[in-house]
Amino acid sequence: MGTSEITNAFSVDVEDWYQVSDFEAAVRLDEWDRYESRVVANTRRILKMLAEFKVKGTFFILTWNAERHPELVEEIAADGHEIASHGYSHRLVYEQGRELYKEDLERSQEILNGILGEPVRGYRAPSFSVTSQSMWALDVMLEAGIEYDSSIFPVQDSLYGIPGALRFPFVIHESGHRRLVEFPMTTTRVAGRNLPLGGGAYLRMLPYQYMRWGMRRVNREGEPAVVYLHPWEIDPAQPRLKTRGKRGFSTHYVKLHAMEEKLRRLLSEFRFGPMRQVLAERGSAELPSREALLPLGAASQNSPIT
Numbered sequence: 106m107g108t109s110e111i112t113n114a115f116s117v118d119v120e121d122w123y124q125v126s127d128f129e130a131a132v133r134l135d136e137w138d139r140y141e142s143r144v145v146a147n148t149r150r151i152l153k154m155l156a157e158f159k160v161k162g163t164f165f166i167l168t169w170n171a172e173r174h175p176e177l178v179e180e181i182a183a184d185g186h187e188i189a190s191h192g193y194s195h196r197l198v199y200e201q202g203r204e205l206y207k208e209d210l211e212r213s214q215e216i217l218n219g220i221l222g223e224p225v226r227g228y229r230a231p232s233f234s235v236t237s238q239s240m241w242a243l244d245v246m247l248e249a250g251i252e253y254d255s256s257i258f259p260v261q262d263s264l265y266g267i268p269g270a271l272r273f274p275f276v277i278h279e280s281g282h283r284r285l286v287e288f289p290m291t292t293t294r295v296a297g298r299n300l301p302l303g304g305g306a307y308l309r310m311l312p313y314q315y316m317r318w319g320m321r322r323v324n325r326e327g328e329p330a331v332v333y334l335h336p337w338e339i340d341p342a343q344p345r346l347k348t349r350g351k352r353g354f355s356t357h358y359v360k361l362h363a364m365e366e367k368l369r370r371l372l373s374e375f376r377f378g379p380m381r382q383v384l385a386e387r388g389s390a391e392l393p394s395r396e397a398l399l400p401l402g403a404a405s406q407n408s409p410i411t
């Protein structure tokens with residue numbers, strides 16, 4: 106087994122099966138209420154699994170769901186997990202533009218603050234949509250009091266990615282006494298290219314051994330990895346929607362039955378904690394600053410799946 110000394114971050118993007126970017130063209134935001142809600146039951150299954158392994162994580166809440174199920178946010182917090190924001194509407198940041206993005210982020214913060222009675226400090230953009238076209242989002246986050254962001258994937262995908270970004274936590278933006286730390290999604294580096302690890306469809310579709318190998322490599326570099334998943338990814342019984350997805354193909358329903366077992370193996374073989382705790386352990390004073398961010402788009406590569 107061999108649990109490493111490094112604590113990795115465990116994270117859940119709390120959204121329902123029909124709220125994903127892939128289904129955007131087929132499922133309109135103003136019709137979300139018409140779809141079968143499965144997010145509460147699926148999130149509770151994740152809570153139960155984490156309790157079994159005595160692991161705490163960070164739950165990035167899509168706050169359209171928090172408005173309708175505030176008790177779910179309370180339950181997650183009561184279990185000792187960290188609550189953070191996944192925005193309100195799941196629109197891609199670079200498609201929203203600065204003003205709409207600001208409204209979306211602040212609305213999500215107000216909703217969570219109203220439930221928890223305290224401000225949230227962490228944020229993850231829908232589908233990692235902080236890219237070279239939406240770097241202004243970092244300004245908006247800093248102004249809104251966000252302390253860490255986990256939205257940048259240092260790979261090139263047709264929907265997201267900054268291939269030249271640093272691979273591990275760094276200070277991405279500063280203004281006055283405020284600092285915004287970036288916790289990028291996890292990659293492993295092979296032959297000068299960043300290969301995605303992390304979770305989501307990568308974890309579902311690729312062999313477990315790849316994930317374990319990659320995470321061990323990252324931990325041997327002395328760095329924490331971040332694992333992410335969505336509640337619908339452990340729900341093979343969810344309704345089937347016919348859509349080609351935002352890229353012309355969709356990975357949404359692929360290997361849903363394999364996810365839970367892989368998560369259980371990860372939870373038994375690695376040490377995990379909430380993102381904020383992992384960053385604190387990493388020592389924020391020692392984090393590199395944005396100057397070390399390579400020129401955006403410096404590297405070019407393709408990753409075929411999300």
Ligand SMILES: [Zn+2]
Pocket residue numbers: 118120125191195230231232
């Ligand atoms: Zn999402």
